[in-house]
Amino acid sequence: MKTVIFDLDGTLADTSADLIASANWCFERMGLAERLDPVTDAATAFRGARAMLTLGMQRAGAFDAERVEEWYPRLLTAYGDAICEETALYPGAVEAIEALRGQGIRVGICTNKPEGLAEELLRRLGVRDMFAALVGADTLPVRKPDARPYVETVARVGGALRQSLLVGDTDTDRKTAAAAGVPCILVTFGPTGEAVRALAPEGLIGHFDGLGPEVARLLG
């Protein structure tokens, strides 16, 4: 009944370039000269569509919360049209997940990407069938860091909460795991690097090679 639940953006896949391209598509149409950078603004991309819109508007000195909400669905539509141009799974992700599955460990995805976009991306990456369940930002009325999407993902893969953990990349994942009362492994290969240590996760991995040993240590 051991279960490992994965975040998607910034954890399983580097989606930053395609996310930022969709934000820049919006800024162009909004008449803003500001553009986000696919490398230096990657951490903001992993915080999602609203975070990217907010940053671009703030930098342009044109932040407007209503305008963020107005452009949010447009950004998602643009993103959905070009969701897998530059996006790639992180090295070793497939092998590490297959190894967990080979040990009978259940695996699922709990993401703050809207469910339809997450389903589409995983299909394009050819890995949707590896996961027994996927819960997205709009699957339930609440999203991470609320514990409910995580608890629901564990239930949908047929796992037991007390023998589960979350692998993620941000403080949202760390808070979600804490709210659910389960361990959290954070990845250090993303744009925040070793600084994720400050979030005091129960485990850290710098490469997917390290996942199996960390899961064994934390779930026994």
Ligand SMILES: O=C(O)COP(=O)(O)O
């Ligand atoms: O789109 C977001 O807000 C982040 O998505 P994630 O939860 O898969 O990292």
Ligand SMILES: [Mg+2]
């Ligand atoms: Mg993430």
